[in-house]
Amino acid sequence: MKFETLAIHAGQEPDPATGATVVPVYQTVTFTQDAIGEDRGFVYSRSGNPTRAALERCIAALEGARFGLAYASGMAAIAGTMQLLRAGDHVVVADDLYGGSHRLFSKILPNFGVRFSYVDATRPAAIEEAFEPATRLLWIESPTNPMLRLIDVATCAEIARRHGAWLVVDNTFATPFLQNPIALGAHVVVHSTTKYLGGHSDVIGGAVVVDDAALFESLCFAQNTTGGVPGPWDAWLTLRGTKTLAVRMRQHEVNARRVAEALRGNAQIAAVHYPGFADHPSHEIARRQMRGFGGIVTIEMRDGEAAARKLCESTRLFSLAESLGGVESLIGYPFLMSHAAFSPEEKRAKGVSEAVVRLSVGLEDADDLCDDLLQAIAQCR
Numbered sequence: 001m002k003f004e005t006l007a008i009h010a011g012q013e014p015d016p017a018t019g020a021t022v023v024p025v026y027q028t029v030t031f032t033q034d035a036i037g038e039d040r041g042f043v044y045s046r047s048g049n050p051t052r053a054a055l056e057r058c059i060a061a062l063e064g065a066r067f068g069l070a071y072a073s074g075m076a077a078i079a080g081t082m083q084l085l086r087a088g089d090h091v092v093v094a095d096d097l098y099g100g101s102h103r104l105f106s107k108i109l110p111n112f113g114v115r116f117s118y119v120d121a122t123r124p125a126a127i128e129e130a131f132e133p134a135t136r137l138l139w140i141e142s143p144t145n146p147m148l149r150l151i152d153v154a155t156c157a158e159i160a161r162r163h164g165a166w167l168v169v170d171n172t173f174a175t176p177f178l179q180n181p182i183a184l185g186a187h188v189v190v191h192s193t194t195k196y197l198g199g200h201s202d203v204i205g206g207a208v209v210v211d212d213a214a215l216f217e218s219l220c221f222a223q224n225t226t227g228g229v230p231g232p233w234d235a236w237l238t239l240r241g242t243k244t245l246a247v248r249m250r251q252h253e254v255n256a257r258r259v260a261e262a263l264r265g266n267a268q269i270a271a272v273h274y275p276g277f278a279d280h281p282s283h284e285i286a287r288r289q290m291r292g293f294g295g296i297v298t299i300e301m302r303d304g305e306a307a308a309r310k311l312c313e314s315t316r317l318f319s320l321a322e323s324l325g326g327v328e329s330l331i332g333y334p335f336l337m338s339h340a341a342f343s344p345e346e347k348r349a350k351g352v353s354e355a356v357v358r359l360s361v362g363l364e365d366a367d368d369l370c371d372d373l374l375q376a377i378a379q380c381r
């Protein structure tokens with residue numbers, strides 16, 4: 001079945017108890033057993049819940065893999081994945097990553113004896129050099145946040161496999177509509193479903209997808225033990241959002257391209273980063289491993305911090321807010337928002353300077369969005 005069909009039907013058969021066409025919200029902690037040890041597939045909602053199971057099966061199908069787990073947030077999904085590791089393990093991390101992941105990797109997990117090496121993952125030789133005998137995992141995001149660089153997933157998968165390690169890809173920005181890392185050789189895919197999968201900025205959630213049964217067992221054990229699960233309402237809202245992922249992603253991309261083109265060449269803007277531009281440094285990788293270029297546009301203001309801050313505070317349709325991937329357009333200042341967990345030197349080294357502004361282009365009319373940005377930019381002179 002094709003993507004649009006899976007999004008609406010995978011894991012979403014009519015309810016076996018009532019025939020309800022839409023998966024119901026199973027708002028229950030526990031499930032009555034027919035006899036001791038005889039249950040009907042569900043026992044206790046931390047271990048499994050039918051609404052959550054529908055979401056998990058749907059996201060797994062969209063990623064082209066066999067197994068999915070839904071979590072209470074993207075960070076819970078990332079923390080759950082890291083519970084595959086043990087003290088003494090080493091992780092190679094692409095240094096261009098979400099600030100919250102960096103916070104977990106630098107402030108929490110080292111306390112448990114896990115070590116991390118950061119590399120510029122656009123350079124395969126740098127990844128290769130960072131591997132040690134104890135390396136169990138290579139962690140990447142592609143496209144990266146907020147500079148929209150692409151990492152070659154197949155090359156990373158090949159390096160990880162050769163070293164007996166797992167490749168984990170945070171696929172939040174691309175979504176399964178545009179990119180399926182497991183088909184490119186990755187072992188684990190993580191999502192903040194808070195973003196495009198949920199799609200309406202009304203529910204926090206996360207997901208992990210794997211195709212390997214042993215990895216799935218380990219992740220289920222860790223999740224059931226540590227408990228970072230979403231409630232049934234949140235699972236239901238995320239599943240409702242996921243049904244329309246394809247139509248939303250197509251329009252996000254149309255609007256993002258319109259915005260990127262409207263801003264390119266503006267005298268007050270030093271650079272417009274959008275992987276859909278043929279002269280974007282990662283354009284060829286994007287064409288190879290993605291089916292489109294997504295809905296995020298990142299710009300750099302010529303007059304630096306003052307202009308970037310003024311822009312963020314002068315838009316009327318673009319809301320100044322954390323997050324991305326919802327139907328409404330958001331504007332963000334990565335230096336002090338998504339990337340607050342990095343030191344100023346680390347941010348600048350990755351190009352996340354005080355002049356950078358990130359746009360999550362929503363589904364409003366593209367002319368209105370361009371007009372809004374242009375009126376705000378005019379105020380930055």
Ligand SMILES: Cc1ncc(COP(=O)(O)O)c(C=O)c1O
Binds near residue numbers: 074100145193194
């Ligand atoms: C790429 C990426 N991964 C993970 C997360 C964390 O997700 P959540 O906020 O749902 O915990 C985010 C949040 O912004 C993100 O952008």
